[in-house]
Amino acid sequence: MAANHHSQFDLLRQRRFLPFFLTQSLGAFNDNVYRLAIIGLLGYLAVSPEDKTLYTNLAPAIFILPYFLFSATAGQIAEKLEKSKLIRITTTMEIVIMSFAAIGFLTQNMVVLLIALFATGMQSTLFGPVKYSILPSVLRPEELTGGNGLVEMGTSISILAGMLFGGLIFQVSGAHGPAVAAVAIVLLAITGNVVSRFIPRAEAGAPELKINWNPIPESLAIMRLTRKQEGVRNSVLGVSWFWFFGTVVTSNLPTYAELHLGAPRDDATIYILALALFSIGTGVGSLLCEKLSARTVEIGLVPMGAIGMTGFLLDLYFARSGLAPVTGLDAGGFLRQPGAWRIVMDLVGIGLFAGFFLVPLFALIQSRTPKGELSRVIAGVNIQNAFFIVLAAGVGIAAQRLLHWSIPQLFLALAIANALVAIWIFTIVPEFAMRFVSWLLVRTLYRLKLHGIEKHVPDEGAGLIVCNHVSYMDALILAASIPRPVRFVMYYKIFNIPVMSWIFRTARAIPIAGARENPEVMQRAFDEIDAALANGELVGIFPEGALTRDGEIAKFKSGVEKILERHPVPVIPMALRGMWSSMWSHRDSRLGRMRVPRRFRAHVEVAADAAIDPFLTTAESLQATVRELRGDTA
Incomplete structure (x- = not known):
């Protein structure tokens, strides 16, 4: 498969993402146009500095109060309803609320505007859970970071642009400011609703959920969910x-x-x-x-x-x-x-x-x-x-x-x-620091090119990843390439390398030894592998059992067959290319490995192929598949 050259900006050309992106950006833009237009109206009405300070401090509190009152209910509704339908409901609410707010601008009535601001906060509270929960429904795991990046970028720019636009309405329009503000917020709400109708269907997360309308116990229950x-x-x-x-x-x-x-x-x-x-x-x-x-x-x-x-x-x-x-x-x-x-x-x-x-x-x-x-x-x-x-x-x-x-x-x-x-x-949570250290190591020493990872590594469910074994960095390279966490099985002496050991332990790697070397460690490893697969996790193994001594793929050991006998799961063959001439392989002597590597920031490729039926898998067939996948690039 060709190398992966997809960009997150490709999502902006796809219906599964673009209408949602525009809807949430328009919503953030309109919220800030409205809030800044209220402050502009205060200046237009020439209220006293004391009253202006009161309103400007009161407004954020009014807007955020619904998050305390209604978030628990909003989360349940977002779980129960089909997501695109809920977004259309919230944007319809925005039209009604902004129409009411327009009356406040036209009559220059601050009480009406503050009531509408509270309602806007309530509408934002309802939209919030679906805003982020819809992304895993429409994006693949490897697209989540890019999709979230686009959403955060769109939100930041929309907030800024909305503040600029809302703040300038009364400065530019003068006596027509109230009318301009009224028309602008209603037109923006209508536009958001029209765009939201192009969002494709995204199924409910828990359609059978029974809604608890009492916010206090449900808020406590939801907070417990965040801590599971x-x-x-x-x-x-x-x-x-x-x-x-x-x-x-x-x-x-x-x-x-x-x-x-x-x-x-x-x-x-x-x-x-x-x-x-x-x-x-x-x-x-x-x-x-x-x-x-x-x-x-x-x-x-x-x-x-x-x-x-x-x-x-x-x-x-x-x-x-x-x-x-x-x-x-x-x-x-x-x-x-x-x-x-x-x-x-x-x-x-x-x-x-x-x-x-x-x-x-x-x-x-x-x-x-x-x-x-x-x-x-x-x-x-x-x-x-x-x-x-x-x-x-x-x-x-x-x-x-x-x-x-x-x-x-x-x-x-x-x-x-x-x-x-x-x-x-x-x-x-050492995982954060561990991932930082491993990310820094991999991105400093290597330049990665990926082939077939998105297509062949399953988004969820158990799977056994098998790969050739070239260097002490192999597990970190694969972990940096695969969107999901992987439990790697590795030779216990590699597992115990200083500094690297902390990374491997934090990543929940599974140390293993040969049957003659330490049968107890080997048995414990197979038990951990079985438990991980039963739990729906990905497990990664290097069936050669040791680093290659000559750059060629050594004979795969029968341990892979034993794993599949105990717990048959799809087998995803993978291959590392270019690692033989990089740092920490056996190509150099130990003294040579202590020098700056011959190919600093070496080009390394990681390739994956289609999953193989576990009942048709043997160590020999896997070895042939991985050798073919690696090709001539050691």
């Missing part, structure tokens, strides 16, 4: 921490722009520039996740994201820890000031690494949560996110009002807290 699996639980915590981090940064940008970047009080251009830099960085980081992860759910990017977020936020503190040396600047004037481009790079860098942090976490939640529970788990994520957003607002206010911290000091404390939280998460 350790990896999912801590990914949920990581997502919520992202929202805490982002809320502290973005909510303080207006005042930061005025006090520390030199913006006039009545000019938001520098604030908009700062927000745009952060949003663009997040969008770019989200898009890069697919390329950096080679289309797998690569949670190794999460530690890198956390490190980058901390590093750039620390640098932002040192770049401008005091008040702005010059005030009254517009965006162009700010960019001409000494040190301005350092601040620009810091804001982009924070957003960029925030994208690396967030996208793999969502992809992991989607890939490891049972489909019949995913919508409710996403609802649980939304409940916890809402709590962390409110907590972030409270922490920001307390730090400035009670502790009298400046905003740069608040950013410094946040950078330190981000590092501590990341260390804590990666300590209690």
Whole structure:
């Protein structure tokens, strides 16, 4: 099969993804047009500064309150109903809500607008679980990272564009501002509903589910669902921490722009520039996740994201820890000031690494949560996110009002807290750190090209992967190439190599020894293999039993037949090409392997072929298949 050259942007040409992408982007855009238009109306009505402060602080609380009240119910509804139908229902609700809000703009009635804002929050609460639970239904596992990256990019850009558009309505339209705002939000809602009708059918996760309308016990039950699996639980915590981090940064940008970047009080251009830099960085980081992860759910990017977020936020503190040396600047004037481009790079860098942090976490939640529970788990994520957003607002206010911290000091404390939280998460779930180390090793030493992985490795269910054995890095190479976690069976002496042993243990690899060498270790390995296959996992084995000494494929041992006798599952043949001349094979002496490899960043290919019926499989036939799959490229 030809090498995989698919790009995540190919999804934007496919009906299974594009209508959903446009619908969610239009929804995010309209929400922010509406919220910023309310603030614009306050200025148009010339309300007192005290009243304006009251409304601007009240609005976010009103919008987020439904997430606490209705997320549990929304998660159940999203689990029970066919997903495209539910999206059409939510976009129809948006038309009704925005029509009501239009009356508020035309009559300039803030009570009506705030009631509509609460209803908008309720509609967003209902849309939230289906927004992320639909992706595993329409995307393959290897597309999840790219699809999530596109969604996060679209959301970031839509929020920014909506804030710009909503903020400019009253500045540009003047006396016609209320009418323009009313027409804009209704037309956007109608457009979103029309686009949503092109979303293809996506079956319900649990159509038989009986809805519990009591939000309190159901919220507690949903939060328990998010904690069933350790990896999912801590990914949920990581997502919520992202929202805490982002809320502290973005909510303080207006005042930061005025006090520390030199913006006039009545000019938001520098604030908009700062927000745009952060949003663009997040969008770019989200898009890069697919390329950096080679289309797998690569949670190794999460530690890198956390490190980058901390590093750039620390640098932002040192770049401008005091008040702005010059005030009254517009965006162009700010960019001409000494040190301005350092601040620009810091804001982009924070957003960029925030994208690396967030996208793999969502992809992991989607890939490891049972489909019949995913919508409710996403609802649980939304409940916890809402709590962390409110907590972030409270922490920001307390730090400035009670502790009298400046905003740069608040950013410094946040950078330190981000590092501590990341260390804590990666300590209690070593898989994050393990994947980061293995990702760094593989991407530093090799350039991978994949053949047939998407087509032949099953999306779910048990399977036995067999491959030729060339170097000590083989298991890590395969793990970096296969979208699903794989339990590798490896010679116990390789399993116990210092440093690598920590990676293998954390990845739940299975050490094995020869029958004469250590029969107890061998028997324990076969029992673990059988249990893993019975649990629907992928198991990877190297039937040669040892690294090749001459670059050729050695005779496959009969252990593979013994595994299939105990638990017959589909057998996926795979082959490594190019590893013989790379680092850590037996081509070099031990002294030679300690030098920089002959082919630094060696080109390595991983090929997979169609699954083989376990009842027709023998060690000899598998050896012939893998040899043919590898070809002449050792």
